[in-house]
Amino acid sequence: MEPITFTAKKPMFPNEISVDFGLQLVGSLPVHSLTTMPMLPWVVAEVRRLSGQSSKKEPATRQVRLWVSPSGLKCEPEPGKSQQWDPLICSSIFECKPQHVHKLIHNSHDPSYFACLIREDAAHRQSICYVFKADDQTKVPEIISSIRQAGKIARQEELRCPSEFDDTFAKKFEVLFCGRVTVAHKKAPPALIDECIEKFNHVSCNQRADWTGPEPRRPMRKSFSQPGLRSLAFRKEFQDANLRSGSFFSSFEENDIENHLISGHNIVQPTDIEENRTMLFTIGQSEVYLISPDTKKIALEKNFKEISFCSQGIRHVDHFGFICRESSGGGGFHFVCYVFQCTNEALVDEIMMTLKQAFTVAAVQQMAKAPAQLCEGCPLQALHKLCERIEGMNSSKTKLELQKHLTTLTNQEQATIFEEVQKLRPRSEQRENELIISFLRCLYEEKQKEHIHVGEMKQASQIAAENIGSELPASATRFRLDMLKNKAKRSLTESLESILSRGNKAKGLQEHSTSVDLDSSVSSTLSNISKEPSVGDKEALPISESSFKLLGSSDDLSSDSEGHFTEEPASLSPQQTFRRRANTLSHFPVGCPELPEPTQGSPGVSQRKLMRYHSVSTETPHERKDLESKANHVGDSGGTPVKTRRHSWRQQIFLRVATPQKACDSPGRYEDYSELGELPPRSPLEPVCEDGPFGPVPEEKKRTSRELRELWKKAILQQILLLRMEKENQKLQASENDLLNKRLKLDYEEITPCLKEVTTVWEKMLSTPGRSKIKFDMEKMHSAVGQGVPRHHRGEIWKFLAEQFHLKHPFPSKQQPKDVPYKELLKQLTSQQHAILIDLGRTFPTHPYFSAQLGAGQLSLYNILKAYSLLDQEVGYCQGLSFVAGILLLHMSEEEAFKMLKFLMFDMGLRKQYRPDMIILQIQMYQLSRLLHDYHRDLYDHLEEHEIGPSLYAAPWFLTVFASQFPLGFVARVFDMIFLQGSEVIFKVALSLLGSHKPLILQHENLETIVDFIKNTLPNLGLVQMEKTINQVFEMDIAKQLQAYEVEYHVLQEELIDSSPLSDNQRMDKLEKTNSSLRKQNLDLLEQLQMANGRIQSLEATVEKLLTSESKLKQAMLALELERSALLQVVEELRRQPAEPGTREPDCTQPETSGD
Secondary structure (H helix, E strand, O other): OOOOOOEEOOOOOOOOOOEEEEEEEEEEEEEEOOOOOOOHHHHHHHHHHHHHHHOOOOOOOEEEEEEEEOOEEEEEEOOOOOOOOOOOOOOOOEEEOHHHEEEEEEOOOOOOEEEEEEEEEOOOOEEEEEEEEOOOHHHHHHHHHHHHHHHHHHHHHHHHHHHHHHHHHOEEEEEEEEEEEEEOOOOOOOOHHHHHHHHHHHHHHHHHHHHHOOOOOOOOOOOOOOOOOOOOEEOOOOOOOOOOOOOHHHHOOHHHHHHHEOOOOOOEEEOOOOOOOEEEEEEOOOEEEEEEOOOOEEEEEEEHHHEEEEEEOOOOOOEEEEEEEEEOOOOOEEEEEEEEEOOOHHHHHHHHHHHHHHHHHHHHHHHHOOOOOOOOOOHHHHHHHHHHHHOOOOHHHHHHHHHHHHOOOOHHHHHHHHHHHHHHOOOOHHHHHHHHHHHHHHHHHHHHHOOOOHHHHHHHHHHHHHHHOOOHHHHHHHHHHHHHHHHHHHHHHHHHHHHHHOOOOOOOOOOOHHHOOHHHHHHHHHHHHHHOOOOOOOOOOOHHHHHHHHOOOHHHHHHHOOOOOOOOOOOOOHHHOOEOOOOEOOOOOOOOOOOOOOOOOOOOOOOOOOOOOOOOOOOOOOOOOOOOOOOOOOOOOOOOOOOOOOOOHHHHHHHHHHOOOOHHHOHHHHOOOHHHOOOOOOOOOOOOOOOEOOEOOOOOOOOOHHHHHHHHHHHHHHHHHHHHHHHHHHHHHHHHHHHHHHHHHOOOOOOOOOOHHHHHHHHHHHOOOOHHHOOOOHHHHHHHHHHOOOHHHHHHHHHHHHHHHHHHOOOOOOOOOOOOOHHHHHOOOOOOHHHHHHHHOOOOOOOHHHHOOOOHHHHHHHHHHHHHHHHOOOOOOOOOHHHHHHHHHOOOOHHHHHHHHHHHHHHOOHHHHHOOOOHHHHHHHHHHHHHHHHHOHHHHHHHHHOOOOHHHOOHHHHHHOOOOOOOHHHHHHHHHHHHHHOOOHHHHHHHHHHHHOHHHHHHOOOHHHHHHHHHHHOOOOOHHHHHHHHHHHHHOOOHHHHHHHHHHHHHHHHHHHHHOOOOHHHHHHHHHHHHHHHHHHHHHHHHHHHHHHHHHHHHHHHHHHHHHHHHHHHHHHHHHHHHHHHHHHHHHHHHHOOOOHHHHHHHHHHHHHHHO
8 A cells, every 4th residue: 555645735725735645444433423532432443343344345444535624624535556537436435624523533552543523414413433544653643733723724714704794694773772771571561662762751851950950841852753653573582480371471561561660760771862872783693783883882782692572662663672681790680671763663674674583593593503512411421421430441440330330221221232242242351341332322322312401401391381281291390300310320329339449539410500490309309219229229318318419419429328417407598499609408417316406596697508518539528517516426327437537727718618608607707796796606617726827827006097197198199190100001002093093094005105305395384374274376286286195194185275275265155065063963863874884895895994894994984974964965875975985084084084075075066976866977977978089089989889888987987086996095196186176187087097098998809808908907007107197187187178068968968859759748758857957057057156256246345355455555654654754854853953961961960869
């Protein structure tokens, strides 16, 4: 046989490594999916035994090739050198994903063999174990490592892929979060939603009255609901043991709603009307998310399992809500009803149907994908523990353990296994052990098929009781009692075996807290146990003690065989009868004459319970000493005295921590509280002395008031310092996050590299004080934009160019929108939410800022588009707007991007092409065709020959401003020119692109290749070609041609209508459409005329102001001339007077003499 080979193939994708190995397939065996690692060596031995039996007739092992890659694991038969390839023979033996290989085993005794357990059928919980043999045993670890590495990579890919699947499944709706109410139960009538809304309005009115004084009550929330409309409500009912036949909702009346809601304003929490309460309600595959577009965070996340009720309002049909479970501070949980409002009733109906479908699909998938698990009562769990016990033993000891285990089976099962083993006549003890394990595995796998897990028993019995009636509960109870009986038998048997072995570790079966019904099953369980006593049931235990021991563990049962312990009885309330952490119960020993009477303590102090302590050795179990009779030892049934055991202080601390006790058990808690009355008795586990582990504990000296004051002062100063440092750290973290966010936004390649000199010019213009009121030279700005725009200043430069446009055109157009603040728009609901939410994932899907599903980028983009749809009701939202808003959002903040979007739409004229009739877009397509006809006639003829109109390739250029197909660096340069020159830049860029690629377009000779080239090849421009296109755009001037082509379009349209032979109705329709379009054009012309008249009036007013200022300046000049002549005369008079220094000196010295 050829040696094993390792071949590295060319990877299909970068992370994939495909390898193949030449091996021998020994055989395979179908097993249960719950097969564990301790069972797997016996399965491998069985496969090898079966292979050896078949090799006598024909060789069972065959040469195969195992292909391993992250995309799949494939095993194919490898033909020999002399054999020809046959597709029937060479079909694959098995093929699966590498993550389905959930167990691998390598036999250390025979290193050339290894096996893999592959999950074959998850629904039927079946797996297949394949056993391979390698010629070179040193390669086996490499093979196993390759399979594990492929599975690891595949699981990582699975973690990435589900997000895409979830994105396609998840549906998103915009809702208004009204508030939450704590309710008393997990289910309620549909009228609960209306009641919650009334309570919200009541609380909001009271709060408003408290703030602003008394004023007339009015509803705080506007509702679009109408009375009498139907309510779409559905409930997802949970199974509950207290529920009887029939629905829980039948017990509710309309008058019971007040009792259902817990009174008190502290649990009725309406949202603040002044805040932004809009949320994105996302329904996923198994969870419901409430995402706040304002904070960009998940405000609420609830699994379907936590939601118990969902309904639409009856009177308020535009509202809906659901009840879910929430954890409380004390470790418990309570139920909360969340209420939401939508734009209309149709949206609520859609949400209700989506929730119903999501719940149904999740339930089906949960049943299909329920993970295989073992409970304490599983038959395969017994086999697993048996294989664990015999692991590493020699053949004789293994045989002894198997014989002991066979005694736990029924007589018929023992006889069957014995007969089957004797038929095969094993030649050695090892072969006999293998046969016994094989038959036990088959037996337990058959039992496992009919087994009901402990956690599912209660639910299954309830479902059966609802479907069938009163017949099945008796059988279900009988089945549960039989299972408890078998558990008790196994526990007693294993306990006695562990006592006899004196060295082996006893492994008892622990009960789950959900599998025991103390009220109904204890007495019946005891009766069933007493009917068939096991090996350890000699001189059966007292009734009350055995019943509680059955609920404990095998350690307790083994200790009871040696002796009973005395303890003070504890009064158990119904809620305290089963302690979940210690997994044991207090009990009342029966038949002990030395049992003391319970001490009468204070009412607030409960008595101690009998606790079970974990012990490593089963020979000397932990016993307890009674507080009142410390020297009294209680004998066992045989009269053997029980040895008491001293515990060190470390063990005492461990036992107090490991076994939970009541608060009253620790007297240290009451050392300083003598007013509580009588102290509880000291626990026998606590040391009598109060010394620590290293001697007496020194007493702490009491501090003086001055020392305490200094400590408080120091602590306060340190706290203030910590708060300051925390604030500074938050500021640093925020600035760092802003820098990272800005770097993430500007993650694109710049087209025109901006030199330092140009950057300095821009920074000088941007830093000019009062720049919003200063007109800059247009030639200077054109030159600066042509030389380049620095990427990190681009958003600020766009705002600067918009300010210059407003200064150049002081009178805006008549179509300016209402001046509504951006924050106020975000608080409203939009009817365009579906179209916006669908386009979020399509907008720049490869850019890191927008790639995350409902991440910060997508939520900011949603806010901008939503606000604009509310601001401009005529346009609302149109496809293509998301790309324009996305480009703006990459270079500035959310609110600034919204302002710039308004500027482009209303001031730059982009709004016309997004109108619902799309007439302006048709005119733009005609204008582009006329430009091609005039500037590139041969290209125009080539496109017309193949009937390629501009709408086939140029419509997305205009609607997205080239952002949907071209690189971001190129699109940013186009936006630079649009802010400077207006919307005609789009025509210039389109004409330049088509003209520069004219030779390549003329080479294509059919419609498909031409359109494909323009759509796909043309946008992938080189940097040199992009820069050349931008330079050509700066040199072009086509404003007059565009105006002429627009008039030409309207004239041709009128001629077409007049010349077309149509019926009267068609003619009337066309005339009406033409009339409406002409009216819109007239309105546009009227707006332009009004703008022109406004400019003329403003110029006239400016002229008048200049004339008045000129007259004022002339008058000022005359006054200044008169003042100047008067001053000149005074100077001349002063010059004529003779200088008299002698007379002036006494005047100067006179004040000094007078001062003396």
